[in-house]
Amino acid sequence: MPSLCLPPALLFSPVIFEEWSGVLLIVLAFLLSFQQWRLKELRKQARQREELFRIVAENAADMIALVDVKGHRLYNSPAYERVLGYSAEELAKTSAFEQIHPDDRYRVLEASRETRETGVGRKLQYRIRHKNGVWRTLESTANAISNQHGEVEKLVIVNRDVTERKHAEEIAEHNSFHDVLTGLPNRRLLIDRLQRCFVRTKRDSNFNYAVLVVDVDGFQLFNKTVGSTAADQVIMEIGGRLASCLRHHDTVSRPGKPTGNDAMLSRLEGDEFTVLVEGIRDPSDALRVAQRIQTTIATPLALDGNSITASASIGIALSMSALERAEDLLQYAETAMRRAKAMGGSRCEVYDEEMHIRAVNRLKLEAELRAAIDRGQFELCYQPILHLQTKQVVGFEALVRWHHPEHGVISPAKFIEVAESAGFMVPIGKWVLERACQQLHDWKAAQPGMTNLTMTVNVSAKQFAHVNFLDTLKATVQSAQIDPANLQLELTETDAMADPKLTWDLCNQLRQRGIRVSIGDFGTGQSSLSWLRRMPIDELKIDRSLIGKLSSDRSVLDVVKLIIAVARELNVRVVAEGIETATHLERLQWLGCELGQGYLFAKPLNAEQGSQWLKENRLRRNSASTSS
Numbered sequence: 001m002p003s004l005c006l007p008p009a010l011l012f013s014p015v016i017f018e019e020w021s022g023v024l025l026i027v028l029a030f031l032l033s034f035q036q037w038r039l040k041e042l043r044k045q046a047r048q049r050e051e052l053f054r055i056v057a058e059n060a061a062d063m064i065a066l067v068d069v070k071g072h073r074l075y076n077s078p079a080y081e082r083v084l085g086y087s088a089e090e091l092a093k094t095s096a097f098e099q100i101h102p103d104d105r106y107r108v109l110e111a112s113r114e115t116r117e118t119g120v121g122r123k124l125q126y127r128i129r130h131k132n133g134v135w136r137t138l139e140s141t142a143n144a145i146s147n148q149h150g151e152v153e154k155l156v157i158v159n160r161d162v163t164e165r166k167h168a169e170e171i172a173e174h175n176s177f178h179d180v181l182t183g184l185p186n187r188r189l190l191i192d193r194l195q196r197c198f199v200r201t202k203r204d205s206n207f208n209y210a211v212l213v214v215d216v217d218g219f220q221l222f223n224k225t226v227g228s229t230a231a232d233q234v235i236m237e238i239g240g241r242l243a244s245c246l247r248h249h250d251t252v253s254r255p256g257k258p259t260g261n262d263a264m265l266s267r268l269e270g271d272e273f274t275v276l277v278e279g280i281r282d283p284s285d286a287l288r289v290a291q292r293i294q295t296t297i298a299t300p301l302a303l304d305g306n307s308i309t310a311s312a313s314i315g316i317a318l319s320m321s322a323l324e325r326a327e328d329l330l331q332y333a334e335t336a337m338r339r340a341k342a343m344g345g346s347r348c349e350v351y352d353e354e355m356h357i358r359a360v361n362r363l364k365l366e367a368e369l370r371a372a373i374d375r376g377q378f379e380l381c382y383q384p385i386l387h388l389q390t391k392q393v394v395g396f397e398a399l400v401r402w403h404h405p406e407h408g409v410i411s412p413a414k415f416i417e418v419a420e421s422a423g424f425m426v427p428i429g430k431w432v433l434e435r436a437c438q439q440l441h442d443w444k445a446a447q448p449g450m451t452n453l454t455m456t457v458n459v460s461a462k463q464f465a466h467v468n469f470l471d472t473l474k475a476t477v478q479s480a481q482i483d484p485a486n487l488q489l490e491l492t493e494t495d496a497m498a499d500p501k502l503t504w505d506l507c508n509q510l511r512q513r514g515i516r517v518s519i520g521d522f523g524t525g526q527s528s529l530s531w532l533r534r535m536p537i538d539e540l541k542i543d544r545s546l547i548g549k550l551s552s553d554r555s556v557l558d559v560v561k562l563i564i565a566v567a568r569e570l571n572v573r574v575v576a577e578g579i580e581t582a583t584h585l586e587r588l589q590w591l592g593c594e595l596g597q598g599y600l601f602a603k604p605l606n607a608e609q610g611s612q613w614l615k616e617n618r619l620r621r622n623s624a625s626t627s628s
Contacts, residue, residue: 063138063159069116069152071096083161085131096157101127101135112142116152119144125162137166181232182239185266190274191327193264197278198326201319210286212275213315213333214242214293217345219271224499230303235271237301238310242273245296246289263289274330283318283350290314290348311346313337318350366422368404369415373427377403380435381604384613385456385575385597388589393617395454395488397597398436399604400428420460429463430472437480437487439607444482447614456488456518461495465502470509477515484514490541492521500531507536518575523563533570540567544578547598550587561591568592 063083066075076091084099100108104126115121121142127135138159145154177189185193197209216238223231246263262278277289293314300307315337317329335358336351343349372378382396402410419425440455447453463469477484489510496503496519507517518539523546542563549556560576567574576588579598588596605613 063161065096065157065159067096067155067157069155071112074154084128084136090131099129101129103127108140111140112155115142115144115155119146119152121155125166136161137163179267182236182267184239184243184273185264187266187268190264190266190268190276190330193276194326194330197276197319198323198329201323207278207319208280209276209278209319210280210283210289211317211329211333212277212286212290212293213268213330213337214273214275214297215313215315215337215341216271216297217311217313217341219310221498224502226303233303234301234308234310235267238271238297239265239267239273241296241299241301242275242293245292246275274333280318283316286316286318287348287350290316294346294348313340313345314348315340316348316350362418365415365418366424369402369419369422369424372402372404373424373431377405378428378431379403379606380432380439381606382439382610383597383604384602384610384617385454385595386601388576388585388593388596391601391617391620393614394452394595395456395486396440396610397456397490398432398439398458400432400458401604416460420462423462425460426463426466429460430476433457433459433473434476434479437476437482439610440486441480441482442607443611443614444486446611447618450614451483452486454486454488454516455482456490458490458520461491461498464489464491464495464506465499470506470513473510473515474513485516488516488518488539490518490520493519493524494521496535497531500535504535511536511538520577523559532566537572539573539575541575541577542593544598547576547578547584547588548580551581551583557587557591560588560593564591564593 062077063079064075064077065073065080067073073091073094073096076088078088080091081087086099097105097108107124108126111122111124121144123139123141125137125139127137130136139162140157140159143156143158144152145156147153177186177192178184179186194211197207200207201209219231219234222234243265246265264276264278266274266276268274275289275293277286280286294312297310297312300309302308315333315335317332317336319329323329332351336349340347340349379401381399381401383399384393385395385397386393400412402412402415404410416425419428436455436457440453444450444453466472477487491503510517516538517536518541519535519537520541521543522540524543540563542560546556546560550560564574573595574593576584576593576596577598579585579588579596579600581600584598585596585600602613
């Protein structure tokens with residue numbers, strides 16, 4: 001097919017050119033009209049965006065600003081006046097950096113420079129001055145606006161007032177390192193400071209420091225007696241006194257910022273305070289601090305119009321190169337403090353290597369005790385209690401023994417105190433109570449006619465005061481199917497006196513349940529006859545240390561005689577424990593003591609031996625009855 005091709009002459013002819021020119025003019029007119037319409041639309045959209053920006057900016061809670069690259073304010077939203085108090089006219093007369101805190105100004109300038117160079121803003125916090133002069137904290141984010149050449153010429157800054165949030169964070173941070181009640185540094189801050197001393201000692205062998213742990217004597221009993229509110233007042237008073245008696249007291253609120261002071265007082269918990277003394281030249285420096293503390297605490301303080309005198313047990317640990325961890329020194333000081341309390345309190349003890357060995361052995365014993373509970377390594381032995389005139393058995397005392405896999409049988413004297421302080425006595429005591437009650441049931445079932453046979457079970461102070469003690473006791477008696485009147489609980493005189501009101505209340509409740517109460521180790525504690533007259537108890541057990549001196553010490557004989565006389569007046573039974581010789585028995589019979597136990601009659605027996613002993617005792621009694 002032939003192609004359509006116009007000859008050049010015809011293409012450039014006037015007629016053809018005129019026709020094409022018309023078409024081109026129409027096209028150009030259309031394009032111009034479209035451009036004008038497009039420009040109007042763009043301007044309309046720009047006005048809409050500006051109106052939207054104005055609406056958002058003027059109604060936003062955050063402060064929105066538009067500044068040039070030199071920091072000159074081009075626009076500030078009305079929130080500036082609501083938050084900072086400045087009017088738009090006042091802001092227009094100042095630079096955006098003038099109200100910024102001098103310490104924060106450099107950071108803000110650096111952030112502005114980064115945004116201009118990279119076009120990307122970052123969030124930062126800084127302080128700005130309110131019109132009334134106070135400093136507010138703003139959280140700011142900047143975004144860059146570039147021109148057609150890609151150069152940043154403006155910054156849009158969104159500021160949020162976070163003053164209250166910042167204040168709350170600072171309070172939370174302070175509280176995380178300080179005791180709420182006294183305001184003193186707490187354990188967390190103390191450990192941080194100890195760590196810095198520990199590191200410094202590694203670098204400088206001439207730098208020495210000491211930790212003193214201060215524990216107020218008898219404070220737990222005081223707390224129970226007067227209540228937590230009054231006890232808190234005493235703690236605050238003591239904390240203030242301790243701070244004032246030190247040469248300096250460190251009030252650092254955050255870790256890592258030493259103040260140069262050489263002593264820091266902190267409160268660990270309860271009535272326990274700690275003093276970290278830095279830069280000591282000699283161990284005597286720490287002792288002098290301890291003496292000042294004890295003198296200060298001993299000064300009577302007033303509480304609700306009453307004068308109260310307190311004392312403190314203090315443990316001291318000195319820095320040593322062999323420390324593996326900073327907090328080890330705190331543990332050593334606590335060990336020394338416990339030693340001071342065990343020796344009667346109101347004294348100061350310095351940690352030494354021998355004490356370290358004792359502490360390690362104690363920790364080992366605690367771990368072994370925990371394993372013994374899990375593995376059932378405990379066994380009960382039973383020592384008969386007899387009527388001293390007729391030699392008739394009236395009951396048994398249950399005594400716990402620990403069958404150690406390496407050391408054999410361990411008596412309670414070697415592990416009860418550790419079990420008590422480690423919190424093991426409640427589960428151990430529960431097991432002892434359940435096993436003893438079950439054994440009493442078994443013996444009564446196997447020995448007809450022994451309806452009045454009793455079982456005495458020793459109860460620790462923590463077990464006695466445990467919130468579930470009475471419920472556990474009731475369930476145990478019911479499970480063993482024994483008469484509550486045949487069960488007797490024994491509490492030492494010292495434990496009974498630790499909280500007389502609690503003892504009185506629980507003894508009353510036990511009596512209401514038909515369970516008898518005995519006070520053991522009597523004659524060695526601090527109880528008075530007036531206390532004894534008020535206490536609802538059924539039996540006194542004279543301590544073996546007194547029985548052992550009956551034949552050699554006239555004054556002891558008089559004491560035992562007085563105890564028996566008072567008990568008879570109160571209609572309370574008396575049991576003498578530790579009867580080992582015929583002389584002991586004769587003296588007690590002469591004094592009119594009713595009951596007794598000891599090696600003269602029988603050593604503690606296991607369950608099988610106890611059963612056999614009961615049979616033999618019954619046979620002897622029947623034989624004696626037949627002979628008479």
